[in-house]
Structures are given as structure tokens and as C-alpha cells.
Amino acid sequence: MAISVDAGTMNLVKAEEDDLVNGITFTLERNAFLQASTSEDTETTLKENNWSYVKHEDKYYILGEDAFKLKNLLTVGSRPENQGIIATQIGELRRPMQNGVLNTGEEKLSIAIIQKLIEKLAGKPRKPGEVLCFCAPSDPVNSNLSVLFHKSILTSFFKSLGWEVECIPEALAIIYSERPVAEDPNSDEKEAPYSGIGISFGSGMINIMFAFKKIPLISFSVTKSGDHIDQEAAKVCGLNVSAITRYKETKFNLDKIDPSNMKDAALEIFYNNMIDNTLSLFAEKFNQLENPIDVPLEIVVAGGTSMVPGFLNKFNAVLKGKSLPFKVKGVRAAENPLYSVAKGCLIKAMSVEGKKAKEETK
Amino acid sequence: MTYVVQNTTDKTIFLSDLKAEIKPRGMLDLEMVASRNNIEISRDLHNAFKAKFLQLGKHTIIHTNASPKHKELEPNPIDEKKLAALIKSVIREEIKSPDNADIKRTVAESIDSLHKSIREQINSIKISEKISEIASKELNIDPEKLAEISQRSIEKISDEITSDENKQLGKKHKLNAGNLKKLADEI
Numbered sequence: 001m002a003i004s005v006d007a008g009t010m011n012l013v014k015a016e017e018d019d020l021v022n023g024i025t026f027t028l029e030r031n032a033f034l035q036a037s038t039s040e041d042t043e044t045t046l047k048e049n050n051w052s053y054v055k056h057e058d059k060y061y062i063l064g065e066d067a068f069k070l071k072n073l074l075t076v077g078s079r080p081e082n083q084g085i086i087a088t089q090i091g092e093l094r095r096p097m098q099n100g101v102l103n104t105g106e107e108k109l110s111i112a113i114i115q116k117l118i119e120k121l122a123g124k125p126r127k128p129g130e131v132l133c134f135c136a137p138s139d140p141v142n143s144n145l146s147v148l149f150h151k152s153i154l155t156s157f158f159k160s161l162g163w164e165v166e167c168i169p170e171a172l173a174i175i176y177s178e179r180p181v182a183e184d185p186n187s188d189e190k191e192a193p194y195s196g197i198g199i200s201f202g203s204g205m206i207n208i209m210f211a212f213k214k215i216p217l218i219s220f221s222v223t224k225s226g227d228h229i230d231q232e233a234a235k236v237c238g239l240n241v242s243a244i245t246r247y248k249e250t251k252f253n254l255d256k257i258d259p260s261n262m263k264d265a266a267l268e269i270f271y272n273n274m275i276d277n278t279l280s281l282f283a284e285k286f287n288q289l290e291n292p293i294d295v296p297l298e299i300v301v302a303g304g305t306s307m308v309p310g311f312l313n314k315f316n317a318v319l320k321g322k323s324l325p326f327k328v329k330g331v332r333a334a335e336n337p338l339y340s341v342a343k344g345c346l347i348k349a350m351s352v353e354g355k356k357a358k359e360e361t362k
Numbered sequence: 363m364t365y366v367v368q369n370t371t372d373k374t375i376f377l378s379d380l381k382a383e384i385k386p387r388g389m390l391d392l393e394m395v396a397s398r399n400n401i402e403i404s405r406d407l408h409n410a411f412k413a414k415f416l417q418l419g420k421h422t423i424i425h426t427n428a429s430p431k432h433k434e435l436e437p438n439p440i441d442e443k444k445l446a447a448l449i450k451s452v453i454r455e456e457i458k459s460p461d462n463a464d465i466k467r468t469v470a471e472s473i474d475s476l477h478k479s480i481r482e483q484i485n486s487i488k489i490s491e492k493i494s495e496i497a498s499k500e501l502n503i504d505p506e507k508l509a510e511i512s513q514r515s516i517e518k519i520s521d522e523i524t525s526d527e528n529k530q531l532g533k534k535h536k537l538n539a540g541n542l543k544k545l546a547d548e549i
Binding site (some may be wrong): 017021022023024025027028047050051052053054055056063065100107111116121132148149151152153156160176188214292330336343344347351354 | 378393398428487503504508509510512513515516517519520522523525526529531533534536537538539542543544546547548549
């Protein structure tokens with residue numbers, strides 16, 4: 001049975017088909033871990049609380065959502081009176097991916113721990129020849145990040161688990177799952193499916209793909225996305241990044257900006273800037289196309305950073321104020337913005353498996 | 363930062379303090395055999411770089427249009443101690459003036475976080491500088507080749523990791539598949 005994995009900076013998502021109920025099961029896990037302090041009863045405590053953990057040498061590491069919850073539960077802030085009491089005991093939450101790719105600055109142990117986490121999530125194929133499709137970012141236009149290194153590491157890791165591995169660009173997965181359609185006067189059906197612009201606003205990166213009839217024509221990524229917004233807004237407001245992230249995820253609404261609220265004002269500016277910058281970069285790339293496409297194009301947005309209430313209205317407002325070299329048919333959010341990429345990868349994995357099966361029966 | 367080195371000579375090189383052996387013209391990820399701390403302080407590695415028997419591998423992306431940004435060094439760069447003193451004086455000023463506990467706390471928290479992040483960055487620069495200082499010439503390695511070498515050392519560490527096999531990970535969310543099969547046939 002084909003499966004897919006979307007390894008994002010913030011979340012890991014696995015998707016698999018559930019034949020019995022004609023459904024897809026998505027499994028979401030945080031892409032992070034926390035080192036536990038080691039004592040005689042550490043392992044007992046971890047087991048009693050049913051926390052996910054791994055052990056390396058004599059050290060214990062709590063994985064995924066459990067690490068996140070524990071960190072939030074036990075962090076009491078760094079007020080002077082609390083210094084050295086609790087914050088230093090629970091350690092820092094480690095996120096071995098940065099800007100959409102594996103952080104090569106991290107110790108190899110961190111990458112090994114995250115691979116264990118992915119292994120627990122994806123598992124091994126039940127029989128040989130089963131396909132796993134994952135996504136990788138496109139080449140970034142504003143950074144010299146090593147996308148190829150990231151892609152190669154994950155490919156070789158999934159192969160070591162026994163999967164037949166496929167890898168597609170992250171935003172192409174949105175095109176596969178959301179199936180944007182453009183007019184095509186030259187075809188019998190008068191329409192061209194899988195033609196449009198897919199944009200994934202993740203926490204580490206923004207990935208953009210323009211495809212026409214499934215063929216990728218423009219594909220690139222930008223590193224300044226959700227995490228960048230949080231960091232910049234935190235600087236402006238003089239707050240911790242985690243405080244801004246919490247505010248953004250729980251209270252922030254782009255439709256209800258209170259200009260007297262510093263957090264609202266800062267976040268809106270950086271959201272505005274992110275959308276504007278993405279559209280400008282895309283327009284620049286579009287202008288470089290040898291054969292310009294003049295049919296109106298649909299834009300589909302997905303990813304965790306696009307899930308803030310009011311995002312679509314903000315996107316449309318910025319779009320309206322820009323002079324672009326193409327016509328826009330409409331903008332819509334993916335059916336499930338957090339799962340759209342994993343679903344697109346699953347479609348690809350099923351397609352590859354289906355084609356293989358057909359070839360074998362010939 | 364990677365710790366992949368290539369032997370530039372036709373003889374096997376032994377780094378006895380790291381218990382590493384690098385075959386003629388061969389490459390090795392030093393993290394396969396030692397921790398980053400031990401690599402950084404290895405005398406044998408230092409000498410091999412100085413004698414140009416070894417080259418340090420690095421990988422860069424070649425598909426980007428972005429030009430790398432270089433920061434000019436300030437003539438009199440601020441060091442960690444000066445920075446800490448500066449931050450402390452800012453905190454003292456902030457705490458003295460307004461009579462608002464929330465503001466005081468917020469400022470203290472943010473400065474503390476800033477200080478910590480700067481300290482981490484200074485440390486990472488120090489480590490990187492150490493290895494680049496001694497490795498006179500860096501070698502560009504094909505990222506796929508480098509990933510293959512790195513994955514081998516990750517697998518070695520991974521073999522030493524034990525985990526609780528019974529615990530299921532992640533939150534499950536079931537959705538209607540809709541026309542999933544049709545879409546898979548179409549693409």
C-alpha cells in the first residue's frame with residue numbers, strides 16, 4: 001500500500017489510503033524533540049506517562065508532540081526569580097529542520113533522532129515494491145540552502161527502510177491534490193486540469209509551483225515564511241518568539257487587526273510583506289517564460305502559515321494592489337491546508353504503484 | 363557544517379587521537395568515529411590540515427540565483443562580555459524607570475532570550491572558525507555524494523538508539539478520500 005510523508009519544518013505528516021471506508025488517514029506529529037534530564041527513574045517516568053522517547057548512550061530524548069507539550073507545561077518563563085530553577089532543567093526544544101530542510105549545522109545525533117521519529121511514523125513496507133512519496137522544497141531564490149543534500153539524505157533513509165522512493169516538489173503536490181483547472185480553447189474539453197499556481201506557506205519556507213497540464217513551468221522557494229514572521233514580529237514587539245507564535249496561533253485574525261495592538265500591527269506588516277514578496281518573485285519568474293500563458297490562472301494556497309483567519313482576504317487584497325503579468329481566475333484555500341501536500345504526495349505514490357502494477361500484468 | 367575530509371595523498375592517513383584511518387584519496391565523515399568536540403580539538407587532524415594532507419569537504423547549492431551575503435567585520439567587534447554588560451545595563455535602566463511589572467518582565471524575558479541566542483551564535487561561529495582556520499583549502503563535494511556519506515554516519519548513530527516500540531506516534535485524522543483513485547489515474 002502506497003504512503004506519503006510531508007517532512008516539514010514544524011510538522012511531519014503521513015498519509016495513507018484507508019480502502020475499507022474510502023478514506024485517507026493523516027497522521028500528524030511535531031518535528032521536534034527534547035532531551036530529558038537523566039536520573040535513575042527517568043525511564044520509569046517516561047514509561048508511566050506513556051511519552052514517546054528514544055535512548056542514546058545514557059541519555060533520553062522525548063519525541064514529537066510529547067516534547068512540545070512538556071516544554072510548554074514546564075516553561076515558567078525566564079523571570080529573574082525563576083532563573084536556574086525549571087527552565088534550565090528541561091532544556092531546549094530541538095527542531096532539526098530549519099528553513100524547510102535538514103539543518104546540517106545540527107549534530108548528526110539530532111538527525112538520527114528525527115529519522116527514528118519518521119521511521120516510527122512511516123513504518124516499513126508490508127511487501128516489497130510498495131511506494132513512499134515524499135516532497136522536497138524547490139531551490140530557494142533568496143538563500144544558498146542545500147536542498148539537494150536534504151533530498152538525498154531522506155531518499156537514502158527511506159530506501160533503507162525498504163520503500164520504493166519517489167520525491168516531488170512540495171508545491172507540485174498541491175497541484176496534484178487540489179487540481180486547479182484553466183481554460184484551454186484548443187482542447188476538446190475546453191479545459192486544462194492540473195493547470196494553475198500552487199503555493200505552500202509552511203513555517204520554514206514558501207514553495208511555489210506553476211504547472212500547466214501537470215507540467216511544472218515555474219518552481220522555486222523562498223525561505224522567509226512563518227518562522228521568519230514570528231522572529232521579526234517578536235523583535236519589533238520586544239517579546240519572545242514563542243509568545244508571538246502562541247498569539248499568532250490562538251488569537252491573531254488578519255480580518256480583525258487592532259492597530260493599537262503592537263502584536264497585531266507587526267504581524268500584519270510581516271504577513272503583508274511575505275505575500276507581496278512572494279507574488280513579486282513569481283511575477284519576475286513568469287516574465288522569464290519563453291512562451292507566456294495568457295489564460296487566467298487559479299491560485300491555490302496551503303500550509304500552516306496560511307491557516308491564520310483572514311489569510312485569504314489579505315492575500316486577495318495584496319494581489320489586487322499588484323500589477324502582475326498574468327490574469328488571475330481566482331484564489332482559494334486548499335480543502336485541508338495542513339494535509340494538502342501529504343495528499344498530493346499520496347496521489348503520486350498511488351499513481352506510481354498503479355503504473356507499476358499495470359506494467360507487471362502486461 | 364560537515365566534517366567530511368578527503369585524503370589528498372597516495373598514502374593512508376591515521377589520526378590516532380580520533381582512531382580514524384583515511385585511505386589514499388579516500389573520504390571519511392569524521393562524525394562516524396568521533397564527537398564534534400573531539401574532532402575540533404584533535405591534534406592529528408590539525409597537523410594533517412596544516413600539512414595539506416587532508417581537505418575539508420563542504421557542500422554548497424549550485425541551483426540558486428541568490429548571491430551569498432557577506433557581512434563585513436566591524437573594526438572593533440563587540441565581544442560576548444561587552445555585549446553581556448551592555449544588555450545588563452539596558453535591563454537596569456528599563457527596570458529603574460517604569461513602574462509597570464509586565465513591561466519589566468517582558469523586557470527582561472526578551473533580553474534574556476536575545477542574549478542566549480547571541481551566545482549560541484557566537485559559540486557556533488567559534489567552532490566553525492576553528493575548523494576552517496586549520497583546514498586551509500575546502501573541497502567542494504557533490505551534495506549527493508556528501509549526503510550518502512553523511513547518511514552512513516547517521517545510520518551508525520541510529521543503530522545505537524533504542525526506542526519504545528509499542529507507543530504509536532501522532533494524532534490521526536481521517537478524511538474522505540473522495541476521488542483519490544481517479545486523481546492517481548489522471549496524473
